[in-house]
Amino acid sequence: MTSPDDSPLPARPRLIATDLDGTLLHDDRFVSDRTVAALAAAEKAGIEVFFVTGRPARWMDVVRDHVHGHGLAICANGAAVVDLHAGGHLVKVRPLDREVAVDVVRALRDVAPGTTFAVELTTGIHYEPAYPPFQQDPGATVATAEKLLRATDEASADPVVKLLAHHPDLPPDGFLTLARTAAGDRASITRSSPTALLEISGLGVSKASTLALCCAERGISSDEVVAFGDMPNDLEMLTWAGTSYAMGNAHPDVLAAASGRTVTNNEDGVAVVIEEILARL
Template sequence: MTSPSGSSSAPAPSPLPARPRLIATDLDGTLLHDDKSVSERTVAALEAAEEAGIEVFFVTGRPARWMDVVSAHVHGHGMAICANGAVVVDLHSGGRLLKARPLERETALEVVAALRAAAPGTTFAVEDTDGINYEPEYPGFPQDPGGIVATAEKLLRAGSGAGAGAAADGASPAPVLKLLAHHPELTPDGFLRLAREVAGDHATITRSSPTALLEISGLGVSKASTLALCCAERSISADEVVAFGDMPNDLEMLTWAGTSYAMGNAHPDVLAAASGRTLTNNEDGVAIVIEQILARR
């Protein structure tokens, strides 16, 4: 995402915690360059943080199967929070699921009905623990070319056969992690506002794409709430966390963390919410702040 001003600027002053214990960073538009690479400077900063005893958590909207971009740079615990907090996975074991916070299928069907009525032309995809499936008109991802094509209603109704997530032997359908909703004409922020108005009582609705693509999770499920659970398991307080992000799906995490940084290329709402600002993702803004933290230690 480009900077709101069209160019990068120097980081704004922000108080650094005396001894942070955990760094939580988004990936796309934050840690990764626009070409989806991790710079040598960033790799070195992540390694130095772990060596100094600071845990690094990747906290992303990506599914676990798209974590190959950073899986080689996970140290120690090997854990990552994916799908906007819907799952915690172990990247040391190929993305093995450790914790799931699913979206109930009946709730997802209610959201689908509300959005079809409020925004005709909306198309859907269903992300579950087995992969992702699409409606016929949904703009699919090139990373997932083999999804089942069916209506969202068929994909979400347990026991309706192939495409519903139910196993042939009658086993329970795979847990739904996210419902994705795309609109070809609405603005991204306008679609988000509308969806929250008509379905915000049923689910957590956010976005991270520059297009009108919404990410819908179980009510109360977010990057922040799952990160808080993981930190509580480690007796780490919010004040001991430094977080980085760039898009609306990072807002809860940035406001929960004791110290937070918006990237220079961040959405205006993120720039307003974070306690500090760093350079853009292409300028290694995350690495710069980590280097400052380590220099103070």
């Protein structure tokens, strides 16, 4: 961890932007009492806290009670801004065009045979028959990605916030590089899972670009933002923020990109830095 004497912290940050899984949350997916107290203290001191995550809005119950003041969170790697005080009401959506998504599916099938897909809409997830099962939604449609992306009625025409691509054999970083080479000119492609699972958004959509929009609306500059993250989908946010921290458990690329380092998520690394910030005010 960066020591207090050489910490890159700004004199008075106005916003803290933190990833959730592997960053704010412990590995068993809970927010520790220490972190809850630190988040509340930051808000009380006038520092806004934004949760910025790859999770869809429907998976935000774990932190819903810890959003103070504004109540907003950035979900789906920047594709959606939701008001958690209003039951997950969508404030902003930056969708992935369906035709573009079909092009990406075809490109990845060509360069990485065996890839399977899931389609995350604003209303829920749908997936291919061979896609790895995970927290399956009771109302999910199971069909080919091409069929899932073909809107046939009002319900199926809901905005696409993310396309997920999974490969059973390729190394995660290798799959990411391959996909960006094949389709990176049509969509934003990243990853946050330890497996070969890619997250695909509209071109230019990222945690950083949506956070920048939210900050601009508040008159907050990047120099006034402190960001935390652990995986490649955090990289743009960490390099955009004036001050950034990689978790002790972070991906090597994140450790190299961040301006500072804290301890692991299981050691409350975000809370450690927030406490340091508040001690300086």
